[in-house]
Amino acid sequence: MTIRMHTDSPSFKQKAGMSEQFDTVIVGGGMVGLSCAKALRDQGASVAVVDRDRYTEAASTGNAGMIVPSHIVPLSAPGVIAKGMKWLMNPESPLYIKPSADPAFMKWLWAFQRHCTQAHVDHGIPVLRDSILASLELLDAWCSQEGFERAGLKHTGLLMLHFGEKARQENLELADIAEKAGLEIERLDRDGTLALEPALKTDISGSVYFRQDARVDPEGLLRAMEAHVRGLGVTIIEGAVRSLQRSGRKVVGIKTADRTIEANHLVLAAGSWTSKLTKGLGTQLLLQPAKGYSVTIPDAESGGVDTGMNMPCLVTDQKISITPMPGGIRFSGTLGLQGYDLSVDERRVKPIRRHAALYCGEEHVSPVPTWAGLRPASPDGLPFVGPLPDMDNVWVASGHGMLGVTLGPITGQLIAEQIAGSAPSLDTVPFRVDRFA
Numbered sequence: 001m002t003i004r005m006h007t008d009s010p011s012f013k014q015k016a017g018m019s020e021q022f023d024t025v026i027v028g029g030g031m032v033g034l035s036c037a038k039a040l041r042d043q044g045a046s047v048a049v050v051d052r053d054r055y056t057e058a059a060s061t062g063n064a065g066m067i068v069p070s071h072i073v074p075l076s077a078p079g080v081i082a083k084g085m086k087w088l089m090n091p092e093s094p095l096y097i098k099p100s101a102d103p104a105f106m107k108w109l110w111a112f113q114r115h116c117t118q119a120h121v122d123h124g125i126p127v128l129r130d131s132i133l134a135s136l137e138l139l140d141a142w143c144s145q146e147g148f149e150r151a152g153l154k155h156t157g158l159l160m161l162h163f164g165e166k167a168r169q170e171n172l173e174l175a176d177i178a179e180k181a182g183l184e185i186e187r188l189d190r191d192g193t194l195a196l197e198p199a200l201k202t203d204i205s206g207s208v209y210f211r212q213d214a215r216v217d218p219e220g221l222l223r224a225m226e227a228h229v230r231g232l233g234v235t236i237i238e239g240a241v242r243s244l245q246r247s248g249r250k251v252v253g254i255k256t257a258d259r260t261i262e263a264n265h266l267v268l269a270a271g272s273w274t275s276k277l278t279k280g281l282g283t284q285l286l287l288q289p290a291k292g293y294s295v296t297i298p299d300a301e302s303g304g305v306d307t308g309m310n311m312p313c314l315v316t317d318q319k320i321s322i323t324p325m326p327g328g329i330r331f332s333g334t335l336g337l338q339g340y341d342l343s344v345d346e347r348r349v350k351p352i353r354r355h356a357a358l359y360c361g362e363e364h365v366s367p368v369p370t371w372a373g374l375r376p377a378s379p380d381g382l383p384f385v386g387p388l389p390d391m392d393n394v395w396v397a398s399g400h401g402m403l404g405v406t407l408g409p410i411t412g413q414l415i416a417e418q419i420a421g422s423a424p425s426l427d428t429v430p431f432r433v434d435r436f437a
């Protein structure tokens with residue numbers, strides 16, 4: 001497919017009152033949408049991003065900010081369902097599934113359980129490893145540019161901590177898998193762990209250190225990317241996409257409350273809401289919102305407390321992550337399959353807050369509100385990156401689940417390559433949108 005270049009700038013057309021027209025319009029300006037905008041603009045296309053409110057709604061702001069080569073095992077793995085069933089009985093557990101007879105949800109659950117196999121894990125590991133490492137390389141290149149300082153990228157590595165025997169076994173199994181996949185890891189006892197992160201306060205028995213992992217301030221990264229793509233000439237349009245006008249196998253108009261935008265190509269990167277948009281085009285995307293929470297305690301300079309932590313950590317026993325960031329420290333966790341409800345269930349947040357209090361003191365934790373965000377989860381733990389079935393100019397970039405910050409840059413590149421019709425830098429077959437059909 002070729003890209004038609006517009007020689008006259010979109011802003012001129014807006015001023016002149018003509019209909020706005022771009023080579024590509026992206027719906028959604030979270031990490032994934034902005035990554036697509038950057039890659040497409042770098043390729044020379046005129047690009048607009050339409051987003052209704054990324055700094056309050058997007059998952060891309062309040063997440064744990066971990067860039068994770070350590071996460072090469074897809075979420076749908078053997079044993080996950082049994083563990084999940086046990087957790088369902090506990091109101092403070094990290095997993096919650098709201099019973100629902102919604103056919104789309106049932107279909108998603110069915111597909112999820114079908115992928116909890118060793119064969120799927122064996123298929124997913126190299127796919128995730130290669131895409132995560134390629135994405136990290138792109139992120140490194142972006143963050144070496146002026147303006148990206150606020151992204152706070154730090155190549156610290158990550159500690160996967162364990163207290164109990166079960167979590168230790170789980171971590172050691174993951175260490176074996178990661179080592180076999182060629183990742184740089186170290187198995188550490190308690191002293192070895194404390195030598196790497198002396199500010200740890202919990203009574204851990206050991207950890208696995210993933211040397212290639214990194215951390216960012218996700219909101220800082222998003223703001224840096226927004227400024228960067230604006231500087232490149234990408235148009236950012238504030239507004240909700242209400243409908244997509246279709247003519248045969250093409251979308252010919254993208255409608256918000258007050259305008260219609262025309263584009264040669266449309267990229268749907270609306271996170272958990274992407275399936276609402278594909279539904280209008282006749283495709284049921286197997287995508288479910290998976291709610292997570294975070295609590296961010298400011299550092300002493302901002303009225304909070306300094307913990308001295310440098311290393312992002314994941315507590316395997318409780319599935320809680322701890323991420324030091326510029327200006328504070330973030331504690332996050334839980335996965336709730338309960339639709340688009342963004343309300344905070346304080347019972348689920350309790351273990352996260354308890355952990356935060358251990359490091360920061362209750363007096364610094366209690367005034368801090370809880371952030372909630374929706375991970376766009378696919379049933380097989382792999383994203384959707386490719387053309388929408390039965391359409392000639394619509395592309396999907398969503399379904400990144402727990403990995404959207406990590407996989408944003410490579411997703412943008414793969415979308416730009418596919419739209420340009422050039423050979424993709426990675427095999428895109430595992431990310432096909434029609435793989436569950």
Ligand SMILES: Cc1cc2nc3c(=O)[nH]c(=O)nc-3n(C[C@H](O)[C@H](O)[C@H](O)COP(=O)(O)OP(=O)(O)OC[C@H]3O[C@@H](n4cnc5c(N)ncnc54)[C@H](O)[C@@H]3O)c2cc1C
Nearest residue numbers: 028030032052058059060063064066241271292404405406
């Ligand atoms: C607690 C938690 C911790 C996490 N930790 C990590 C981590 O450490 N590392 C990692 O890699 N990932 C992490 N994730 C996952 C990551 O946050 C997501 O995968 C990623 O943010 C998804 O990005 P996105 O751009 O696809 O979606 P979003 O960030 O949700 O953006 C979608 C955007 O689309 C817009 N939109 C939707 N519908 C419309 C419409 N009709 N019109 C206009 N705009 C629309 C929304 O306003 C939103 O701004 C975490 C998630 C959670 C919840």
